[in-house]
Amino acid sequence: MQLFPLIADNWKMDGGVAFGVVPKSIWSRLHTADENNCISITTRCLLIIHNGRKILIDVGLGDKQSEKYYAVRFRETDVNIIKSLGQVGFCADDITDVLFTHLHDDHVGAATRINKNGNLECLFPKAQYWVSYSHWDWALNPNKREGAAFFKDNLIPLMESGRLHLLEEGTQPFENITLRLYNGHTRGQIIPLIYTSNQTIVYMGDFIPTQYNIPIPFIPSVDIEPLVSLIEKEQFLKEAAEKHYILFFEHDVENECCTIVQSAKGAVSERSFKLNEIELYDNL
Numbered sequence: 113m114q115l116f117p118l119i120a121d122n123w124k125m126d127g128g129v130a131f132g133v134v135p136k137s138i139w140s141r142l143h144t145a146d147e148n149n150c151i152s153i154t155t156r157c158l159l160i161i162h163n164g165r166k167i168l169i170d171v172g173l174g175d176k177q178s179e180k181y182y183a184v185r186f187r188e189t190d191v192n193i194i195k196s197l198g199q200v201g202f203c204a205d206d207i208t209d210v211l212f213t214h215l216h217d218d219h220v221g222a223a224t225r226i227n228k229n230g231n232l233e234c235l236f237p238k239a240q241y242w243v244s245y246s247h248w249d250w251a252l253n254p255n256k257r258e259g260a261a262f263f264k265d266n267l268i269p270l271m272e273s274g275r276l277h278l279l280e281e282g283t284q285p286f287e288n289i290t291l292r293l294y295n296g297h298t299r300g301q302i303i304p305l306i307y308t309s310n311q312t313i314v315y316m317g318d319f320i321p322t323q324y325n326i327p328i329p330f331i332p333s334v335d336i337e338p339l340v341s342l343i344e345k346e347q348f349l350k351e352a353a354e355k356h357y358i359l360f361f362e363h364d365v366e367n368e369c370c371t372i373v374q375s376a377k378g379a380v381s382e383r384s385f386k387l388n389e390i391e392l393y394d395n396l
């Protein structure tokens with residue numbers, strides 16, 4: 113098994129959105145806000161090469177939306193998933209599977225683009241697409257609070273491709289990867305646990321988007337059920353400390369990975385590091 117972290121976007125998010133009920137006087141000690149009260153975030157995808165498959169987890173914002181859309185996200189224009197794939201020697205045609213943690217626009221947008229004829233098409237022509245059944249249903253019929261993150265043009269081409277697979281809870285289509293569902297951030301978010309023979313790497317998605325979100329109350333304000341997030345997070349962090357999981361952060365600019373220990377204050381980061389700084393034994 114080979115793992116390649118790939119940056120799809122570097123962008124900014126309102127600090128209040130990122131930390132929910134935590135006052136700025138506290139979160140700003142950890143994370144500096146700019147003049148718009150925004151903090152820098154990234155979208156770090158993960159390419160898993162295993163047993164002949166090239167599985168990409170999440171893909172980023174993409175480039176098919178309006179200028180106004182990108183202006184409020186303060187996105188760097190020279191970063192995208194295809195460029196990052198190219199930097200490790202692969203192209204869109206190579207990808208056999210795209211696994212979406214969920215279908216909020218910053219996770220799924222780049223999976224489709226507008227082609228030369230002005231039509232929507234899938235960016236990865238040979239890929240099978242995977243998302244949870246409960247989340248697909250949720251995304252197609254969004255509530256008014258969460259609706260701004262779901263775009264029909266991000267979703268319909270996937271459905272029309274004939275290559276979209278909707279996963280029931282407990283279904284495990286990938287070898288050495290367990291898919292779990294969590295419901296606090298959105299309904300049916302997939303969190304993959306990836307097993308090499310010596311480590312378990314957890315792709316954190318929007319479950320715990322950055323290392324700064326580890327303290328229990330630091331739950332983003334966009335979570336649809338923060339009290340569910342709280343319980344899910346507390347249970348997961350206990351398990352992560354006991355089992356020495358490596359947490360791989362999708363949105364943390366500075367901290368790619370960390371391990372967890374329990375302290376008097378609860379779960380805290382033990383140390384942060386990049387995935388390529390640790391030895392991963394192959395499970396073949």
Ligand SMILES: [Zn+2]
Binds near residue numbers: 214216297298318
């Ligand atoms: Zn999300």
